[in-house]
Amino acid sequence: MFEKFEERDDEFAKLIRRINPPRVVIDNDSCEDATIVQVDSVNKHGILLQVVQVLTDLNLVIKKAYISSDGGWFMDVFNVIDQDGNKIRDQELISYIQRRLEEDDDFVPSSKGVVGLVPSEEHTCIELTGIDRPGLLSEVCAVLTDLRCNVVNAEIWTHNARAAAVVHVTDDITGCAIEDPKRLATIKELLCNVLKGNSDLNTAKMTLSPPGGVTHRERRLHQIMFADRDYVRVERPEGGAKKSRPHVTVADCTEKDYTVITMRSKDRPKLLFDTVCTLTDMQYVVFHGVVHTGRMEAYQEYYIRHVDGVPVSSEAERERVVQCLEAAIERRGSEGLELELCAEDRVGLLSDITRVFRENSLCIKRAEISTKGGKARDTFYVTDVTGSPVDPKTVDSICRQIGQG
Structure with missing residues (x-):
């Protein structure tokens, strides 16, 4: 019986997505130094990672991001540039981004990577x-x-x-x-x-x-x-080069029943993909977030809950989240x-x-x-x-x- 209800819920979710397909707006006028990519869609677990994955696979640099997915709707705004620091002017690339993000097949991955x-x-x-x-x-x-x-x-x-x-x-x-x-x-x-x-x-x-x-x-x-x-x-062997560690904190936001994660680290390509990927695979949902990158540092802040709706609830879980996000940032460090x-x-x-x-x-x-x-x-x-x-x-x-x- 439970399987029937799950199948019915899944079909209902698919119907809602068909009625409200993802909508993507790409704007080169509102920001002086970046192209703005705005994605509106019905919310589901993993959608943030899918959007970030599409942008990352195109070697676009995400300078800023604003994330909001309370309720049944998801809205993300990304400020992106190319590898040379320029806005995205290529119309074919713009059309491709729009087409990929508006696909109704969970943003089917490209063959790259x-x-x-x-x-x-x-x-x-x-x-x-x-x-x-x-x-x-x-x-x-x-x-x-x-x-x-x-x-x-x-x-x-x-x-x-x-x-x-x-x-x-x-x-x-x-x-x-x-x-x-x-x-x-x-x-x-x-x-x-x-x-x-x-x-x-x-x-x-x-x-x-x-x-x-x-x-x-x-x-x-x-x-x-x-x-x-x-x-x-x-423990690292004596004499090895010392790396600067990322700074990750996990705190409670009791009035809104969220867990707040903040990360400060050296900026690098694909950093946002790596942290969002890890949160998603650890079964956490990002409800709100902001990302800023600069010459020296990247700052990420996320308001999260577990997929079952519960915030981080123990000191052991808090420590594990810190360890796993530090590892996600460090794995691809150059x-x-x-x-x-x-x-x-x-x-x-x-x-x-x-x-x-x-x-x-x-x-x-x-x-x-x-x-x-x-x-x-x-x-x-x-x-x-x-x-x-x-x-x-x-x-x-x-x-x-x-x-x-």
């Missing part, structure tokens, strides 16, 4: 997690090369001594997904052995994403690291020296590059791997083994070994 959306015959998606250590990515890439797997694209994050990756691979001969069960089992076994090393026998994991899933890749990385409890802080590589793609290229890093005692803190039109475009964030800045002489040596081109 999506795990498992591309048909299964195009690639096999591998998810990895384990204890981070120097040379781990190099070992993973070497195993994939030996197993005749070509890395099409990948994203790797490390945080609090944990590492997570979402990797898309193809067969190096056919260029298609790997579907043979025996071969997939071999890949899983060997990668798990690498991830376990000598000290991670219980927590190293390697999974193959089911074909047809539609999970945003960066959201999936947050989910993987959250499930791996990377938000539990570990720790280390940024190295960009553009080269003709070939089987084993990533294995060769990461081997050079390992032989020069560099640790890869984060990486974004992509291939398009026969070209590999990779970005690595690296430090030395103590977490300190890389010696310029080491960078020169790496350039000579990999090639100046």
Whole structure:
């Protein structure tokens, strides 16, 4: 009986959304230095993340945001600019934003940054997690090369001594997904052995994403690291570079029955996506909020409740919210020296590059791997083994070994 009521409620919610589809207004006149994107829609859990995801995937910078979703209606206002700091003038891009945000299919994700959306015959998606250590990515890439797997694209994050990756691979001969069960089992076994090393026998994991899933890749990385409890802080080794910690507070707003979260941190790309993603996946709803970013600092303030309508109710829950939001801000922090590589793609290229890093005692803190039109475009964030800045002489040596081109 309860299932029937839930189905009826779900159908009623769909009917309300059809009667009141999302309405998007994009305004270039009201603000001097940014394009204003206003979204009005029937409210539902996760809608704020969906809107932020669309804007973030287009590499737009959100300078300010005003959020309000009390009652059954949702209204958000975003001040956005492009990567060069300019307003959005391209009419095709404006039309695309409007069309995507007004779609009535829960803002279906674009193929950019999506795990498992591309048909299964195009690639096999591998998810990895384990204890981070120097040379781990190099070992993973070497195993994939030996197993005749070509890395099409990948994203790797490390945080609090944990590492997570979402990797898309193809067969190096056919260029298609790997579907043979025996071969997939071999890949899983060997990668798990690498991830376990000598000290991670219980927590190293390697999974193959089911074909047809539609999970945003960066959201999936947050989910993987959250499930791996990377938000539990570990002591840093002596001599490592010290990072400025984000400042997160959780307080009660008893007169309105909300919990108020404030966050102050260094501003960076995709910061808003990362915090909203974490709140959404922790099953919190943002009812009101304001976001301001400046040259030195980003400020975020949210009035939230749990999806069951209850504010944060215990000291343990309060502490967990603080830890998880700190982790969300730190995971994508640009720790280390940024190295960009553009080269003709070939089987084993990533294995060769990461081997050079390992032989020069560099640790890869984060990486974004992509291939398009026969070209590999990779970005690595690296430090030395103590977490300190890389010696310029080491960078020169790496350039000579990999090639100046």
